[in-house]
Amino acid sequence: MNKSLKAALLSALIYPGVGHLSLKRYISALVFIIGFSIPMILLFKKIMEKANQVVAQIEHGQIGMDVSSLSNALNTSAAGSIQMLDVYSYLMLAVWLIALLDIYRVRNH
Incomplete structure (x- = not known):
């Protein structure tokens, strides 16, 4: 397996920027890793905030433990959160695609 194919597979399947590390393009790797990690961390933070709100509502008896109640609790007042x-x-997704395109660009130069 040649280095450029290995780099593309690493960036596509493992984590954006890892392929750049294997090609010793450290600045690009850092940009893609940070560019992907920040929105991922913020995404998980929003998900955990919503989960904690639902757990608090369950603990206070405001919603039941059935599927429809939990679904309604997750969907209500979440328009901004979902956005x-x-x-x-x-x-x-954009960072992931750009990282793949950049591997392709690097491979052809």
Whole structure:
């Protein structure tokens, strides 16, 4: 397996930027790793905040432990949260795709 194919697979399947590390392109690797990690951390933070809100509502007896109650609790008052989750997800997808395209660009030069 040649180095450029290995780098593309690493960036595509493991983590964006890891392929750049294998090609010894450390600045690019750092940019892609940070660019992917920040929205991922923010995404997990939003998810955990929403989960903690639902847990607090369960503990105070405001919602039941059935599937429909939990689903309603997650969906209500979450329009802004869901919109931010979408933004973070799209940012992660964009960084991932750009990292793959950059590996392709590096391979052809």
